[in-house]
Amino acid sequence: MNYPYMYPPFNLKDFESMSLGEAQQYFDWYTAEIPSRMRFLKQMIAGKFELDFSSKSLIPLFTWYLTTINRYKLSDSELHEKLTWFRHQNELSYEVAEIQLLSNPIDIMLEDYALAMDIAIYYGEVLIHNYPQVGWTFFTKPKSFVHLNEPILDVIDDTGYLRKNPRSLLHQLIEQFKADQINNHVLYENFLLDRADILGVDDED
Known part of the structure; x- marks a missing residue:
């Protein structure tokens, strides 16, 4: 895609x-x-269904x-890169990301x-x-x-x-x-x- x-x-x-x-x-x-x-x-x-802004279209x-x-598993280097990026955002973002990524190192x-x-x-x-x-x-x-x-x-x-x-x-x-x-x-x-x-x-x- x-x-x-x-x-x-x-x-x-x-x-x-x-x-x-x-x-x-x-x-x-x-x-x-x-x-x-x-x-x-x-x-x-591509016309698969209509986006008419109705609630049911969701x-x-x-x-x-x-x-x-599709999901894919992060490599060690990709995991380190993502955690480094979150570390430079703010402490809360990093703490949340660390828990999520270390417990489930998956991304899209x-x-x-x-x-x-x-x-x-x-x-x-x-x-x-x-x-x-x-x-x-x-x-x-x-x-x-x-x-x-x-x-x-x-x-x-x-x-x-x-x-x-x-x-x-x-x-x-x-x-x-x-x-x-x-x-x-x-x-x-x-x-x-x-x-x-x-x-x-x-x-x-």
């Missing part, structure tokens, strides 16, 4: 160290790229993704991550299309906020609460895939949970 990764045309800092202007620059670039990333995703799907999309990607290809990040965007757009009170935003405070300066989803009314980072969700699902603990309905199941949060109700579906 040859799938283009989403790289900004400017120097990318860690989100935690971005200034307000840098966070705004990244956010503006990220949201402006959404239409083209959705075109890439649709081209990759099921065939994630089912297809799980059949497209860069192209598979790239595809997952566009599926994350699609997931966000599904929420927005179904619930117009949801939109992309970013937060620059408090500094302890886990998704500081990152594009996330939030609600603009006082009914519910969201603050969802779809990229983090896909990274979590990838970790489940690596551990062979995944099912093809999990993305849709997350949608149902987010729907309940958006509407401020208990979801019984």
Whole structure:
């Protein structure tokens, strides 16, 4: 599979160290790229099913993704390289990565991550299309906020609460895939949970 990764045309800092202007620059670039990333995703799907931004479209999309990607075992040098990279991010990232990688030294290809990040965007757009009170935003405070300066989803009314980072969700699902603990309905199941949060109700579906 040859799938283009989403790289900004400017120097990318860690989100935690971005200034307000840098966070705004990244956010503006990220949201402006959404239409083209959705075109890439649709081209990759090649008409196998319809990406119509319905909640149920998440099921065939994630089912297809799980059949497209492959796990492989990291070599000792690859494992060392990854741990070194995480060590230079922050202590928490390194500690989490160390536990995950040493217990299960499995990874997927860069192209598979790239595809997952566009599926994350699609997931966000599904929420927005179904619930117009949801939109992309970013937060620059408090500094302890886990998704500081990152594009996330939030609600603009006082009914519910969201603050969802779809990229983090896909990274979590990838970790489940690596551990062979995944099912093809999990993305849709997350949608149902987010729907309940958006509407401020208990979801019984």
